[in-house]
Amino acid sequence: xxPELADLYQELLLxxxxxxxxxxxxxxxNHTAEGHNPLCGDHVHIYLKVEEDVVTDVTFEGGGCAIxxxxxxxxxxxxxxxxxxxxKTIFKQVHAMLTGQSVEFREDPHLRKLEVxxxxxxxxxxxxxxTLAWHTFEAALDEKRGTVTTE
Amino acid sequence: xxxTTATQPAPPPTAAAAFDPYRWRADFPALAxxxxxxxxxYLDNAATTHKPRPVIDAVQRYYERDNANVHRGVHTLSVRxxxxxxxxxxxxxxxxxxxxxxxxxxxxxxxxxxxLVAQSYGRTHVGSGDExxxxxxxxxxxxxxxxxxxxxxxxVLRVAPLNDDGEVLLDEYERLLTSxxxxxxxxxxxxxxxxxxxxxxxxxxxRHAGAAVLVDGAQAVPHQPxxxxxxxxxxxxxxxxxxxxxxGTGVLWGRAELLDRMSxxxxxxxxxxxxxxEKTVYAEPPARFEAGTPNVAGAVxxxxxxxYLDHVxxxxxxxxxxxxxxxxxxxxxxxxxxxxxxxxxxxxSILSFVMEGIHAHDVGxxxxxxxxxxxxxxxCAQPVMQRFGVPATCRASLALYNTREDIDxxxxxxxxxxxxxx
Numbered sequence: 275x276x277p278e279l280a281d282l283y284q285e286l287l288l289x290x291x292x293x294x295x296x297x298x299x300x301x302x303x304n305h306t307a308e309g310h311n312p313l314c315g316d317h318v319h320i321y322l323k324v325e326e327d328v329v330t331d332v333t334f335e336g337g338g339c340a341i342x343x344x345x346x347x348x349x350x351x352x353x354x355x356x357x358x359x360x361x362k363t364i365f366k367q368v369h370a371m372l373t374g375q376s377v378e379f380r381e382d383p384h385l386r387k388l389e390v391x392x393x394x395x396x397x398x399x400x401x402x403x404x405t406l407a408w409h410t411f412e413a414a415l416d417e418k419r420g421t422v423t424t425e
Numbered sequence: 426x427x428x429t430t431a432t433q434p435a436p437p438p439t440a441a442a443a444f445d446p447y448r449w450r451a452d453f454p455a456l457a458x459x460x461x462x463x464x465x466x467y468l469d470n471a472a473t474t475h476k477p478r479p480v481i482d483a484v485q486r487y488y489e490r491d492n493a494n495v496h497r498g499v500h501t502l503s504v505r506x507x508x509x510x511x512x513x514x515x516x517x518x519x520x521x522x523x524x525x526x527x528x529x530x531x532x533x534x535x536x537x538x539x540x541l542v543a544q545s546y547g548r549t550h551v552g553s554g555d556e557x558x559x560x561x562x563x564x565x566x567x568x569x570x571x572x573x574x575x576x577x578x579x580x581v582l583r584v585a586p587l588n589d590d591g592e593v594l595l596d597e598y599e600r601l602l603t604s605x606x607x608x609x610x611x612x613x614x615x616x617x618x619x620x621x622x623x624x625x626x627x628x629x630x631x632r633h634a635g636a637a638v639l640v641d642g643a644q645a646v647p648h649q650p651x652x653x654x655x656x657x658x659x660x661x662x663x664x665x666x667x668x669x670x671x672x673g674t675g676v677l678w679g680r681a682e683l684l685d686r687m688s689x690x691x692x693x694x695x696x697x698x699x700x701x702x703e704k705t706v707y708a709e710p711p712a713r714f715e716a717g718t719p720n721v722a723g724a725v726x727x728x729x730x731x732x733y734l735d736h737v738x739x740x741x742x743x744x745x746x747x748x749x750x751x752x753x754x755x756x757x758x759x760x761x762x763x764x765x766x767x768x769x770x771x772x773x774s775i776l777s778f779v780m781e782g783i784h785a786h787d788v789g790x791x792x793x794x795x796x797x798x799x800x801x802x803x804x805c806a807q808p809v810m811q812r813f814g815v816p817a818t819c820r821a822s823l824a825l826y827n828t829r830e831d832i833d834x835x836x837x838x839x840x841x842x843x844x845x846x847x
Contacts, residue, residue: 314802315810338786400786
């Protein structure tokens with residue numbers, strides 16, 4: 275693979291694209307939101323189960339390109355079991371990383387996976403693909419009604 | 426001199442054989458650059474075309490020498506600017522074989538032209554329970570203005586469906602034409618599928634049913650001769666920037682007897698004959714529809730683009746592109762996992778496709794790294810994507826300066842894409 279593309283499409287990212295984790299509806303979710311990227315038509319639905327300030331389960335449906343699908347998949351793995359405060363911190367870190375700031379994730383194997391998206395910030399046209407699931411997660415958490423869009 | 430639909434006879438093969446795209450390509454400065462270290466292969470012409478040197482020069486020369494407001498002053502620069510502006514209008518008249526320059530209205534683009542017709546013609550000719558008929562392959566710009574008109578008037582939007590090749594089902598179209606149909610709006614060439622609609626036949630049926638016919642020519646004029654009289658439509662619209670001219674300029678052509686009876690779209694300077702606080706008398710078309718200072722440089726640039734196309738030869742362009750599209754179709758179709766979206770018998774310029782298991786956006790990113798510009802997305806035609814059950818497609822769209830070499834590079838890159846993302 276061309277080296278510049280290998281940096282974007284890392285094997286772990288492609289693995290999550292080909293075999294997305296937690297891609298299913300969560301029937302007992304108590305927070306949900308839909309996200310939409312009108313530029314490419316990508317659509318994601320996030321389901322959260324929050325119990326006593328802990329994200330006890332998180333799943334998604336939909337997706338689209340490799341980056342948006344893998345981002346949603348890795349996100350679900352990252353957030354499960356986190357407190358709401360931790361989840362919001364992670365969201366901020368991911369956002370900082372995707373907008374080109376240097377971020378060090380803790381020695382948590384699930385969090386370290388997020389670094390697979392560190393190359394995305396060099397592709398401005400693709401940053402929204404990676405942030406879609408996260409913005410939708412934030413909307414679900416805040417229980418904003420309606421659909422989130424990247425525009 | 427020309428007819429422009431499915432009924433157009435195939436140009437003689439010699440026309441395409443004699444065409445040298447490398448000669449014309451040299452006229453386009455933006456094409457001579459590298460992207461990520463590789464020569465640019467520009468295949469996003471349906472989004473916008475690049476501009477040849479004579480167009481860039483004409484715009485620059487206008488600002489360096491002739492710049493002034495038009496139809497206003499008696500000073501020399503104003504006279505010159507007015508001559509340039511009206512000269513461009515005359516060039517557009519010839520370009521589409523319109524009967525009269527007064528039928529040529531300069532607007533911002535095809536989108537504004539359609540909105541103008543919807544609001545000016547539509548608001549006075551369409552009422553509650555009336556119907557507006559479009560096709561299933563329209564660009565959002567030929568859907569949304571009519572939906573807005575329907576909301577305002579209580580009219581109903583009807584849509585003629587497509588077959589699996591991306592052609593309008595003509596018997597369905599004919600069935601949907603009723604005594605309630607006031608306006609038929611259809612694209613000449615589909616931006617998402619490449620389908621060339623049989624406009625002459627469709628316009629004839631529509632007018633027989635008593636409807637006015639608007640044709641969106643944005644994707645047609647860069648690729649083939651257009652004759653609005655032969656098409657038999659009432660309105661024809663296009664954008665300068667998709668036909669080698671500047672952004673921000675477009676054309677509405679309308680039959681004089683319709684324009685004469687239409688109300689202004691916007692109020693302001695230029696569009697009046699006399700103003701008092703009690704009453705304003707509107708100017709005759711086209712000034713009636715050109716409120717405010719127009720984009721004179723844009724019109725001048727469009728005029729230069731038209732001269733350039735005439736110089737290259739529009740029949741020769743059509744013949745060359747027909748051959749290039751056939752080559753591209755054959756080569757791209759042979760790439761494993763590629764499925765074409767839009768396989769109409771009559772097509773122009775556009776190759777829309779999906780790659781099995783790979784999203785169009787990822788294809789677009791990989792191709793960009795190899796210097797190739799295509800469009801990936803829904804092409805402002807979401808209903809077309811829904812019709813074919815895909816979220817997005819990759820679209821390679823050709824222009825007169827594209828070569829077989831460009832297609833070969835694309836095909837090579839698509840194979841590499843499968844290696845990267847397969």
